[in-house]
Amino acid sequence: TQLLEQSPQFLSIQEGENLTVYCNSSSVFSSLQWYRQEPGEGPVLLVTVVTGGEVKKLKRLTFQFGDARKDSSLHITAAQPGDTGLYLCAGLQGGGADGLTFGKGTHLIIQP
Amino acid sequence: DTAVSQTPKYLVTQMGNDKSIKCEQNLGHDTMYWYKQDSKKFLKIMFSYNNKELIINETVPNRFSPKSPDKAHLNLHINSLELGDSAVYFCASSQDSVPGGTDTQYFGPGTRLTVL
Numbered sequence: 253t254q255l256l257e258q259s260p261q262f263l264s265i266q267e268g269e270n271l272t273v274y275c276n277s278s279s280v281f282s283s284l285q286w287y288r289q290e291p292g293e294g295p296v297l298l299v300t301v302v303t304g305g306e307v308k309k310l311k312r313l314t315f316q317f318g319d320a321r322k323d324s325s326l327h328i329t330a331a332q333p334g335d336t337g338l339y340l341c342a343g344l345q346g347g348g349a350d351g352l353t354f355g356k357g358t359h360l361i362i363q364p
Numbered sequence: 365d366t367a368v369s370q371t372p373k374y375l376v377t378q379m380g381n382d383k384s385i386k387c388e389q390n391l392g393h394d395t396m397y398w399y400k401q402d403s404k405k406f407l408k409i410m411f412s413y414n415n416k417e418l419i420i421n422e423t424v425p426n427r428f429s430p431k432s433p434d435k436a437h438l439n440l441h442i443n444s445l446e447l448g449d450s451a452v453y454f455c456a457s458s459q460d461s462v463p464g465g466t467d468t469q470y471f472g473p474g475t476r477l478t479v480l
Binding site for chain 1: 405469472
């Protein structure tokens with residue numbers, strides 16, 4: 253059973269457009285993280301959201317944690333080619349002794 | 365300085381062989397992890413470990429075993445390699461005093477294992 257569903261799986265858009273990536277679950281998470289992974293490298297943490305309804309901004313990236321702590325979204329404004337990569341959401345449940353549960357990722361390509 | 369390093373970067377081997385992947389972190393972190401990323405880029409936790417506790421994902425075959433000579437290292441040993449073991453293996457570390465806390469996990473660059 254896949255606990256975290258990400259959509260879309262693949263997204264290719266033009267530079268300057270806006271986009272939103274979704275991370276959904278039927279389970280409650282104590283916290284949720286977003287990572288970005290580039291080819292040949294490990295994932296790099298972008299943000300951690302902990303409180304239901306929390307919104308965090310990182311330059312052109314806006315992250316939101318759902319009120320019920322079951323879902324999250326990542327919105328990118330005016331996408332740039334440097335935003336290209338694999339975006340992964342990952343959640344911690346309860347005490348987190350099982351480590352992070354990852355979604356399957358969204359492959360994002362920004363065309364110049 | 366590299367925070368979390370893994371060796372080798374690439375590993376190609378025959379079915380049935382035994383191999384090890386090394387991981388070192390110079391962050392002074394208390395907890396280390398091993399993840400497996402399959403061909404579809406799905407990342408799955410294999411082990412969480414600090415000097416007090418080893419947590420094993422129940423789906424990991426017992427052919428896989430973590431070995432920690434000291435706090436800065438967590439090596440992954442794999443016995444009797446199978447075709448399905450081919451994947452990218454990532455080591456990670458965090459400051460958490462117990463595995464699976466909310467502190468940032470720092471990932472290594474990965475080891476691409478190909479079993480022929």
